[in-house]
Amino acid sequence: MDSKVISLVVNGQHFEKEVETRHSLGDFLRNDLGLTGTHYGCEHGVCGACTVLVDGCSVRSCLMLAVQSDKTAVTTIEGLANEDGSLGELQLAFRECHSLQCGFCTPGMLTTLTELLRENMNPTEAEVRERINGNLCRCTGYQPIIDAALLAASRLLDKHRAAVTAPRS
Amino acid sequence: MKPAPFKYHLPSTLEEALELLGTLENAKILAGGQSLLPMMNFRFVMPDHLIDLNKVSELQDIEVNPGSIRIGAMTRQHAIHVSPIVRQFTPLVVEAYDNVSHRQIRNRGTYGGSLCHLDPSSEQPCFTAALDGVIVVASRRGNREIRISEWAAMYMTPSIETDELMTGVRLAIWPPGHGWCFEEYARRHGDYAIVGVAVLVLLDEARHIKRLSVAICGIDAAPVRLTRAEEELVGQEADDETINRICEITKTIENVMEDAHHSADYRRHLMQVLTGRAMRKAFDRATPGGSS
Numbered sequence: 327m328d329s330k331v332i333s334l335v336v337n338g339q340h341f342e343k344e345v346e347t348r349h350s351l352g353d354f355l356r357n358d359l360g361l362t363g364t365h366y367g368c369e370h371g372v373c374g375a376c377t378v379l380v381d382g383c384s385v386r387s388c389l390m391l392a393v394q395s396d397k398t399a400v401t402t403i404e405g406l407a408n409e410d411g412s413l414g415e416l417q418l419a420f421r422e423c424h425s426l427q428c429g430f431c432t433p434g435m436l437t438t439l440t441e442l443l444r445e446n447m448n449p450t451e452a453e454v455r456e457r458i459n460g461n462l463c464r465c466t467g468y469q470p471i472i473d474a475a476l477l478a479a480s481r482l483l484d485k486h487r488a489a490v491t492a493p494r495s
Numbered sequence: 496m497k498p499a500p501f502k503y504h505l506p507s508t509l510e511e512a513l514e515l516l517g518t519l520e521n522a523k524i525l526a527g528g529q530s531l532l533p534m535m536n537f538r539f540v541m542p543d544h545l546i547d548l549n550k551v552s553e554l555q556d557i558e559v560n561p562g563s564i565r566i567g568a569m570t571r572q573h574a575i576h577v578s579p580i581v582r583q584f585t586p587l588v589v590e591a592y593d594n595v596s597h598r599q600i601r602n603r604g605t606y607g608g609s610l611c612h613l614d615p616s617s618e619q620p621c622f623t624a625a626l627d628g629v630i631v632v633a634s635r636r637g638n639r640e641i642r643i644s645e646w647a648a649m650y651m652t653p654s655i656e657t658d659e660l661m662t663g664v665r666l667a668i669w670p671p672g673h674g675w676c677f678e679e680y681a682r683r684h685g686d687y688a689i690v691g692v693a694v695l696v697l698l699d700e701a702r703h704i705k706r707l708s709v710a711i712c713g714i715d716a717a718p719v720r721l722t723r724a725e726e727e728l729v730g731q732e733a734d735d736e737t738i739n740r741i742c743e744i745t746k747t748i749e750n751v752m753e754d755a756h757h758s759a760d761y762r763r764h765l766m767q768v769l770t771g772r773a774m775r776k777a778f779d780r781a782t783p784g785g786s787s
Binding site for chain 2: 327328348349350353369370371374377384388389391456459460
């Protein structure tokens, strides 16, 4: 068995673990770290459910080996809430807009849209649609997910504007 | 679904990678892994050694030279897609990448990986063909260059030896003012094209074609260049008649592939429609006489 010790940060916490080199990042997160919020649907890069952020970039965790995450910072759905444990803006919007039913695709949707909102605080509906075109959802018909992304974006933009225009004390 | 066991290697220089590739038996190169890892998960591919190129930084650059742009084999698809240099000199490439897969895949996937995987429906060999790409491969024996027209040995197989790896591609830069277009049809945006068409055109001041390049993917193992049309249509006016003429010429292509979902006739139909659309857009975008 070929294995290697990797050192990485997952959701702000540092880990040093020995992994079998043939194991994917998703398997490592789920089986070795117990972070089962990352879902495995197809395991060949089609469904998007296993999407996580590696150094801020969305990747399919089924198509990246765990050894390749050495010296990176990984964010999974477990790391998207605020530090006090309350839901983040995108998660709140998902709840309000009924953007999930079975919840299987949700981890991939949230991580993918987190990257979008970080890059573009004012996306158009078309841009949101384009961004989640690699994530399959069989419950919602996508529209509530798009609504939530746009709602979260408008709130983040409002907050940003308020912060920029706030008088300095 | 797990890959069969393999020994993992992580070279940090090209020299080291070539040494490993030249000495190990049944070794496979891991680029972005967006096609290889699914194939390994399904156990279609079971290498004994996996040589990961992700730490070989010398293969990840984009560089402009007189007349051509050089893209390193390990350059991420997303990096190419958003590169201002690529947008300025080869806008066709950016438009093609609008259609390549999804953001999560483009964040990992590489241009070189895609060319070596050589899926017949992939946009990347197609725009490479339209831009007369020259592929550079290296081994311990030295470097050699392979023109894109000679790149495919057969279905999903580049003409490259087991000890060779691709280091980069040179794409021709067309003069300022050229028209370009990439059009494709896929069932879901981001999926592989059923048929895709890349067009480059240069018009003179009277709106006559000075130079034309048309490449089509999804109809054969490798992208097909419409060389007959490219020669025949030089001097013709950039109008509907010329577009109709080229659509007629696409009908003469024999041996269009088919599968359980898309018949050869359907692909022929798509090829005509998409070629027409791409030609029209490329004409509209071209500046007659070029621009400074």
